[in-house]
């Protein structure tokens with residue numbers, strides 16, 4: 268049985284290099300860059316005013332005070348977006364607004380609050396340190412600076428940086444089409460009445476948005492009853508339309524678990540089918556040409572945890588993401604947590620407002636309520652009790 272890190276490393280290694288496509292910058296949020304982007308220009312690209320006020324020569328207003336103001340002539344009015352063609356002469360100033368290009372001859376801006384207009388003249392009540400309230404060309408970004416590296420995610424704030432440099436189209440990793448196939452003869456679609464012994468299918472409803480969140484394009488397939496033929500047919504059509512196939516159920520050792528056999532009958536190569544973790548010991552990873560199978564256990568909590576720890580990283584890496592692990596942050600245990608088993612246990616935990624970490628409830632792998640109540644996962648090693656007050660690392664999914 269593989270440990271989680273080995274399983275993950277093997278799985279990430281087998282993925283193909285990301286395929287790039289060009290998209291408009293405005294449609295790139297959540298995508299991963301396929302190229303490093305360097306700035307084509309300086310930002311700011313010209314010296315400009317950081318304030319509504321008056322552009323001056325600092326030497327002209329040296330010594331200005333509330334009690335001994337200095338009067339200057341207003342020689343120009345420069346709104347943001349306009350250029351003053353002339354040059355500011357000694358004793359002159361220019362009315363400027365935030366973002367307005369600084370006129371030639373000026374070197375500083377006195378803010379409006381430190382001035383008083385008297386006809387054509389203005390009284391300055393405060394002296395200016397040279398360069399005060401001026402945003403210098405290139406002080407934020409220099410032409411040629413690396414703005415983003417390949418593999419970085421495109422957050423709205425990085426998009427703003429790129430937009431400010433005039434970038435309008437960028438190369439990002441293509442999104443994988445991800446087929447979602449749920450197996451189990453007991454499963455019913457929502458909206459239909461349940462017959463005795465049947466349950467409503469819930470894994471596709473959970474996995475589909477989880478796939479979307481990490482950048483995949485989910486394609487939900489109809490339910491598959493437990494037979495070799497039905498499972499093979501479903502896998503065949505799933506593989507014919509998708510880059511990645513995620514199945515739920517049918518990967519354990521029972522004689523009604525057909526995913527592995529059906530996959531092999533399609534000439535799929537099984538790479539591994541057990542990972543030493545709880546929940547989620549049965550977990551299938553296989554390859555069919557350049558396409559990949561992730562066979563998740565059917566128990567909802569097992570499907571959830573294996574998706575987060577093994578499938579999410581793969582979907583991210585498939586798109587070229589350089590960071591694939593779950594976000595994590597430190598916490599302090601508000602109660603003792605024990606793992607008496609011989610596999611590491613990913614315990615669903617909740618956090619209170621003070622950052623104390625507690626079990627989210629019943630930890631069985633079919634227990635939906637504790638999963639729904641959880642904020643994160645805690646990796647508890649085998650045969651270990653973590654005492655109340657221990658420092659821990661909480662893995663989050665958002």
Ligand code: AMP
Nearest residue numbers: 449451468469470515516517564565566
């Ligand atoms: P399996 O992995 O097929 O042995 O299923 C393990 C448990 O999970 C069984 O109790 C199934 O009824 C349940 N289960 C399997 N697939 C789903 C699903 N898609 N939605 C909800 N429960 C499921």
Ligand code: MG
Nearest residue numbers: 451516517565
């Ligand atoms: Mg089953």
